Amino acid sequence: MNCNTPTDICFSFAGFQKRGGATSVHADGWGIAFFEGVGTRVFLDPQPSCRSPIAELVRQYPIHSKNVIAHIRKATHGRVALENTHPFMRELWGRYWIFAHNGALPGFGRLAADAAKAETETASGFQAVGDTDSEDAFCWLLRQLRQRFGAQPPARDDLFAALRELSIEIGSRGEFNYLLSNGDWLFAHCSRQLAYVVRKAPFAVAHLADEDVSVDFAELTTPADRVAVIATTPLTDNECWTTMPPGSLWLFVEGEVLMQAPTVAAPPRTNSADCC
Amino acid sequence: MNCNTPTDICFSFAGFQKRGGATSVHADGWGIAFFEGVGTRVFLDPQPSCRSPIAELVRQYPIHSKNVIAHIRKATHGRVALENTHPFMRELWGRYWIFAHNGALPGFGRLAADAAKAETETASGFQAVGDTDSEDAFCWLLRQLRQRFGAQPPARDDLFAALRELSIEIGSRGEFNYLLSNGDWLFAHCSRQLAYVVRKAPFAVAHLADEDVSVDFAELTTPADRVAVIATTPLTDNECWTTMPPGSLWLFVEGEVLMQAPTVAAPPRTNSADCC
Incomplete structure (x- = not known):
């Protein structure tokens, strides 16, 4: 989630939480930053x-944030363990960077090993x-950025x-859907599957896809509010989600799309809105 | 807390939580790793x-850990804000390091600025x-360690x-009581005020100093268990806490003191047990 005013994620999280073991197979841990x-x-x-006391706290405790990254894990590489639970955090340039990834990168090991050896x-x-x-x-990614800048x-x-360049490099080695933020900027890379919705005035009622819960955002917002929500699969079933084309990098700032560029050799197909 | 078997901190945390705004003045945020x-x-x-929903979760949800670092803050340098809330985390050598500090370091700014400039x-x-x-x-500290090793x-x-060398250097510029851990080793530096207790067989009843709560550890432990708890001020009022001498660095591993050395020019006074 990326917004122009601190917003709580309780509504979206209620549906997201269900996907971690109840309405989807992503039962190998979860995290939120x-x-x-x-x-x-x-x-x-x-x-x-779906049965985590910490998730229950997050669902009920409204933390207001302009940038939130959440992840539910289906372990494909690395055992189920705290240290393998997304999102990951590092500090670079005196800012925290949060990262969550969806997909498997079978071809990445060699690149990483070579790079790590050189950089060690x-x-x-x-x-x-x-x-x-x-x-x-x-x-x-962070080592490359620090070396470059x-x-x-x-x-x-x-x-x-x-x-964009680095996503092209890793994206050629597997599926690299990711979210990356420093609290101001939210980068979203769609390797195969990501969608987003921007909520802004006039606000309407949204209904979760994973649970029979609705919220009337008109009652909770001001006309200037703008909230972008990005997810692998749309979280609501009555809003206009835009499917990102495979091989595209997006930058969300203050709740709107600021930049977008292809990360595949062939230009991606035009954006398509799924439902409107 | 440093132990030889994963242990929950619910009992100690109950007293600790009270100090954050109820039984002491450390009301400017808190954290636990x-x-x-x-x-x-x-x-x-x-x-x-004392009134944090997240603290309430931590008090009631038994997370089992061999190393825990908790901190309650009285802001002396830096405003009350999430980014200023201890403990801090960084990754070094492929391990997370957690750090919490008590005291003010008025003489540290110059050293840090010079070092940062050189290292930039x-x-x-x-x-x-x-x-x-x-x-x-x-x-x-982390920059110095990476440069050195x-x-x-x-x-x-x-x-x-x-x-020890680095603690002598910073300790000469202010009060530098700190805890530092990578999950295996817990380093504790006493600049002015730290105390510890080691709980081991035969276990007995402990009673919190900040709240009328007791626990009989004999019912919750096995004879092989060993748990060290380190705190600025003893958390219980009926156990044998050892006061660390000012200017001393300690290493706790598997619930016991493994190393100890002075960090002041004059040798510190002999350890004194406060109550036994």
């Missing part, structure tokens, strides 16, 4: 979210703690261009 | 722990996200020796 300014809180649980000699840091390809890919953070457009 | 193997979960809240050119990383002297000191983690004794 909330940015509040530059600070971040990460809640992780290797238990399925320069002690550039960012080593995986667990044994998922996802955390490996996140660390590789040094100790000073790049401008937003330069970072977008770099992430 | 649990290691589970190499993984870690960090719960942070800029609210006082080498892009060695570890920059503070918030604006506390504590996080600055933690990042400085490179990309490979040092042996435990070498790390202890390095931390």
Whole structure:
């Protein structure tokens, strides 16, 4: 979720929580990170979210945030364990970066191993703690960014261009749907499957796809509010979700799409709205 | 807390939680980190722990861990904000490191600024996200360790020796009581005030100092269990807490003291047990 005003995620999380072991197979742990300014809180649980006491707290306790990344895990690479639970966090350029990945990267091991060997000699840091390809890919991304930009953070457009190149490189080695945020910018890469909806005035009633729960956003918002929600599969069944084309990188800022670029050689097909 | 078998901290936390705004003045946020193997979960809240819904969850939800670091904050440097809430986390050598600090470091700014300037050119990383002297000191420690040992983690004794030197350097610039752990080792530096207790067989009844709550550890443990609890002020009023001498670094492993060394020029006074 990326918004222009601190917003709680209780409604969306109620449906999301169900997918962790109840309405979908992603039962191997879950996690959620909330940015509040530059600070971040990460809640992780290797238990399925549908029966996690921590998930229950998150569902009921309205934490207001402009950027939230949540993940439910189906373990494909790396055992079910706390250290393998997304989202992952690292600090770079004096900011926390949160990363969650969907997909498997069978061809990434060689690239990561070669890169790690070269970089070990320069002690550039960012080593995986667990044994998922996802955390490996996140660390590789951050090492590449630090090597490219040094100790000073790049401008937003330069970072977008770099992430696009790096996403092309990793994306050629497997499925690399990911979300990455520093609390201001939310990057979303669609390798195969991601969709988003932007909620803005006039707000309407939304109904969850995974549970019979509705909310009337008109009662909870001001006309200036804008909220983007990005998910592998739409979380609601009566809103206009846009399917992102496979092989595309997106940048969300203040609840709207700011940049978009293809990450496959052939230009991706035109965006299609699924339902409107 | 450092133990030889995964243990929940619910009892100690009940007393600790009270100190965050009820029985002491540390009302400017609180946090707790649990290691589970190499993984870690960090719960942070800029609210006082005595009325935090997240603290209530932690008090009631038994997370079993061999190393736990908790902190309640009285803001002396840096505003009350999530990014300034202890404990702090960074990854180094493919392991998470958790750090909490008590005390003020008025003389540390110059050292940190000079070091950061020199290190910026080498892009060695570890920059503070918030604006506390504590996080600055933690990042400085990690930069020094990485510069000293490179990309490979040092042996435990070498790390202890390095931390001792670095603690002497920072300790000369202010009050530097800290706890630092990677999930296997718990380093505790007493600049002015720290105490510990080791619970082992035969276990007995312990009674909290901050709340009228008792627990009979004999009912909850096996004879092989060993649990060290370290705190600024003893958490119980009927156990034998040992006061650490000012200017001393300690290493706890598997629930016992493994190493200890002075960090002041003059040898510290002999350890004194407060109550037995």
